[in-house]
Amino acid sequence: MKLDSTLEEQYEDVGNDHVSSSVDTPLRKDAFLLNDDEKINVIQKNVTEILLTLGLDLDDDSLKETPKRVAKMFVKEIFGGLHPNRKPKSSTFENKYKYGEMLVEKNITLYSTCEHHLLPIVGKAHVAYISKRTVIGLSKMNRIVDYYAKRPQVQERLNIQIVKELQKVLGTDDVACVIDAKHLCVNSRGIRDIDSSTVTAEYGGKFKEETTRREFLDYINLETNF
Numbered sequence: 001m002k003l004d005s006t007l008e009e010q011y012e013d014v015g016n017d018h019v020s021s022s023v024d025t026p027l028r029k030d031a032f033l034l035n036d037d038e039k040i041n042v043i044q045k046n047v048t049e050i051l052l053t054l055g056l057d058l059d060d061d062s063l064k065e066t067p068k069r070v071a072k073m074f075v076k077e078i079f080g081g082l083h084p085n086r087k088p089k090s091s092t093f094e095n096k097y098k099y100g101e102m103l104v105e106k107n108i109t110l111y112s113t114c115e116h117h118l119l120p121i122v123g124k125a126h127v128a129y130i131s132k133r134t135v136i137g138l139s140k141m142n143r144i145v146d147y148y149a150k151r152p153q154v155q156e157r158l159n160i161q162i163v164k165e166l167q168k169v170l171g172t173d174d175v176a177c178v179i180d181a182k183h184l185c186v187n188s189r190g191i192r193d194i195d196s197s198t199v200t201a202e203y204g205g206k207f208k209e210e211t212t213r214r215e216f217l218d219y220i221n222l223e224t225n226f
């Protein structure tokens with residue numbers, strides 16, 4: 001960070017470098033005082049203000065409903081994972097068949113939003129765990145990825161949040177997640193590097209060991225034709 005830059009410039013640098021300040025999503029204490037409908041109302045007014053400031057004619061048929069549409073999309077869809085009520089109920093089962101090897105759920109499609117620019121992050125998550133006493137429904141892993149992705153995010157934080165949640169639900173440290181994603185704020189603006197993607201990884205428990213990690217990465221690279 002530059003020493004002579006103003007505070008504003010420093011924050012700008014943090015944003016452009018995609019540095020995350022915390023593992024938990026930074027939420028205010030009053031985050032859920034308003035219900036969804038109340039939030040949609042406030043956001044709708046603010047989006048109207050932004051579009052009017054940009055000089056757009058909101059009487060135009062095509063733009064008329066945009067503030068409402070955007071507000072609903074923020075609250076119910078792309079930032080819906082901020083609300084703890086939407087956290088997927090992770091029903092787990094006893095590991096009856098005593099499967100003690102690695103289970104990998106790969107190529108989970110991931111749509112998130114960069115919290116520094118509010119532009120899309122699009123990619124794939126690969127998640128793995130080694131069961132102790134508990135197993136989890138396969139689709140639940142996709143749902144956990146989706147829940148944490150539906151927040152303003154930083155890829156590293158998203159990666160850690162997915163691993164921590166699975167560790168908690170499964171009662172084991174032996175969980176890993178690799179994310180490979182494109183950030184539209186990098187691809188479509190700023191440096192405009194359309195080909196780059198960002199890979200992050202978080203390894204817990206046995207996945208910190210070279211052989212286990214290698215096995216996981218080999219499964220990810222496995223090319224199966226269906």
Ligand SMILES: [Zn+2]
Nearest residue numbers: 114116117185
């Ligand atoms: Zn960004």
